[in-house]
Amino acid sequence: MRACLRKPVDRTPVWFLRQAGRYMQEYRDVRKHHTLVEICKQPDIAAEVTITAAEKLGVDAAIIFADLLLPLEPMGLPFEFQAGEGPVVHHPVRTAEDVKALRTDRASELAYVARAIEKVSSHFADRLGIIGFCGAPFTLASYMIEGGGSRNYVFTKQMMYGDTASWRSLLDKLVVVLTEYCRLQVQAGADVIQIFDSWVGALSLADYRDYAFEASKRLVRAVQEMGVPVIYFGVETAGLLSHMASTGADVIGLDWRQPLDVGWREVGHTHAVQGNLDPITLFAPIEVIETRVKEILRAAAGRPGHIFNLGHGIVPNTPVENVQAVVRMVREFRLETPNA
Secondary structure, eight states: OTTTTTOOOSSOOBOOTTOSSTTSHHHHHHHTTOOHHHHHHOHHHHHHHHHHHHHHHTOSEEEOOOOTTGGGTTTTOOEEEETTTEEEESSOOOSHHHHHHOOOSOGGGGHHHHHHHHHHHHHHTTSSEEEEEEEOHHHHHHHHHHTSOOSSOHHHHHHHHHOHHHHHHHHHHHHHHHHHHHHHHHHHTOSEEEEEETTGGGSOHHHHHHHTHHHHHHHHHHHHTTTOOEEEEESSOGGGHHHHHTTTOSEEEOOSSSOHHHHHHHHOTTSEEEEEEOGGGGGSOHHHHHHHHHHHHHHHTTOSOEEEEESSOOOTTOOHHHHHHHHHHHHHOOOOOOOO
């Protein structure tokens, strides 16, 4: 929490995107009996998965086990996860009528996520930060329009450019639902909210400014009014960082495609940053991992406001012992100071 607010800390805090996932045997054991959505909707299990991962890794924050797409269902847009396909929305939002049909009055149906947060918060008390999260308006809109993940976002950009009124209406509806969803999480005990703009790197700077920025800014500010800091994260966003920072988010997540100090200059030192180890580095020999971890920590230069993390999520088959080793490296790191 202190790092989020750029206050001095005695060491760099560390946690990982997707730290509860398929790379961990305990999670795979749970998945033998439950689908991903079943885990999300059963607070006892979601809390167990969240707690197990945070304790096994020894990190400084627990991010609640949930999925970005959960808000789609109460908006009237069911989805499912198909083997090898990822999330699939069977009736994508493609027309003005589709947008008008979306509901904004059922965010309370996501209370199962809040109940999971309550259990995690009760378990850790003040020992760990509890992170809630949601998808950003652009990213969720792109899932809704494309019907799943996409390489080129053709349908999304067609609506942006060709039916801008419907596009803006869709983002407005998402901001309403996501604000209430985040409020449920904060009231349940979330100390921080991370907003994932996973696909915003598909936009040019001009398109981000014209079609995505304002909705993200409104969501960021609405969450901050709840009294918690906001982490705003996207992938392949090197060209967008200064505008992402203009949303007012307390922390900007950086991916691994540029050095941390370069990204921080783009963001501006009035913001904290989070990142930015390449997740695939976790497959490297331990001496390579240590070199990369120390490069990032040295690039941060001891400036208040750095949270160590990956530049994206832990991938399946990552060696758990390497993830644990990174935590130890960050905990033990001390910035060298020249002799007086």
